[in-house]
Amino acid sequence: MSDEKISSNEAIDAALHLDGDPERVKEFYEDWARNYNIDTSGSDYTGPAIAAKLLHQHLAVKDSELLDAGCGTGLVGVELQSLGYINVDGFDLSDSMVELAAATGAYRQVLGSIDMMRASESYPAASYDAILSVGVFTLGHVPPEALHVLLELTRAGGLLVISTRTHYYDQTNFQQVVDELTTSQQAELIQLIKDAPYNNDGDGHYWVFRKSG
Numbered sequence: 001m002s003d004e005k006i007s008s009n010e011a012i013d014a015a016l017h018l019d020g021d022p023e024r025v026k027e028f029y030e031d032w033a034r035n036y037n038i039d040t041s042g043s044d045y046t047g048p049a050i051a052a053k054l055l056h057q058h059l060a061v062k063d064s065e066l067l068d069a070g071c072g073t074g075l076v077g078v079e080l081q082s083l084g085y086i087n088v089d090g091f092d093l094s095d096s097m098v099e100l101a102a103a104t105g106a107y108r109q110v111l112g113s114i115d116m117m118r119a120s121e122s123y124p125a126a127s128y129d130a131i132l133s134v135g136v137f138t139l140g141h142v143p144p145e146a147l148h149v150l151l152e153l154t155r156a157g158g159l160l161v162i163s164t165r166t167h168y169y170d171q172t173n174f175q176q177v178v179d180e181l182t183t184s185q186q187a188e189l190i191q192l193i194k195d196a197p198y199n200n201d202g203d204g205h206y207w208v209f210r211k212s213g
């Protein structure tokens with residue numbers, strides 16, 4: 001990972017220079033939790049609202065069972081709640097982030113200390129109608145292969161809504177993993193919005209997949 005500055009916000013920049021080691025990422029977010037909402041709102045972070053609306057366009061069944069993977073302080077849950085969704089679960093590596101998510105009242109259940117790459121040890125296969133992951137497929141956090149884990153937890157015919165920071169997409173094998181999922185017909189890419197607003201450091205891409213079956 002280069003030392004090149006990615007964000008003008010010190011904490012966001014430090015997050016983007018993590019190395020994907022779950023212990024280190026967890027430690028970082030335990031410290032950042034209390035200032036996370038202030039820092040991200042100061043950066044015009046629109047990812048949670050855009051992803052929730054995108055899901056709503058394709059789903060609109062308010063009692064669907066949803067999982068917010070890497071829920072952080074609960075910004076996505078709050079957006080889903082305002083759209084009327086009542087069965088939203090969440091998990092995150094960081095217990096301090098999850099405590100704040102629980103305090104929003106937007107979630108049915110939230111679990112801390114869950115590493116996305118090992119989430120199938122904590123959730124049964126095919127247990128959610130839709131899974132969202134916003135701000136997690138980003139540099140220094142999870143590898144593109146985490147898509148396989150999230151797809152395993154999604155019901156047949158269910159949806160996966162993912163945001164990718166533009167520089168994450170450009171610097172990882174995300175497209176290759178997407179191509180493998182779609183050519184093997186494990187999932188269909190039903191919508192892709194490229195170069196959409198994400199935060200004031202740059203744009204992001206928003207992906208909607210439907211699990212086959």
Ligand SMILES: C[S@@+](CC[C@H](N)C(=O)[O-])C[C@H]1O[C@@H](n2cnc3c(N)ncnc32)[C@H](O)[C@@H]1O
Nearest residue numbers: 029070071072075092093094115116134135136
């Ligand atoms: C930038 S925050 C995004 C949080 C929230 N989704 C949002 O949009 O505000 C990234 C979150 O991903 C979590 N995270 C990073 N790596 C993870 C992993 N391997 N498993 C689970 N959560 C992870 C962090 O703890 C942090 O809460």
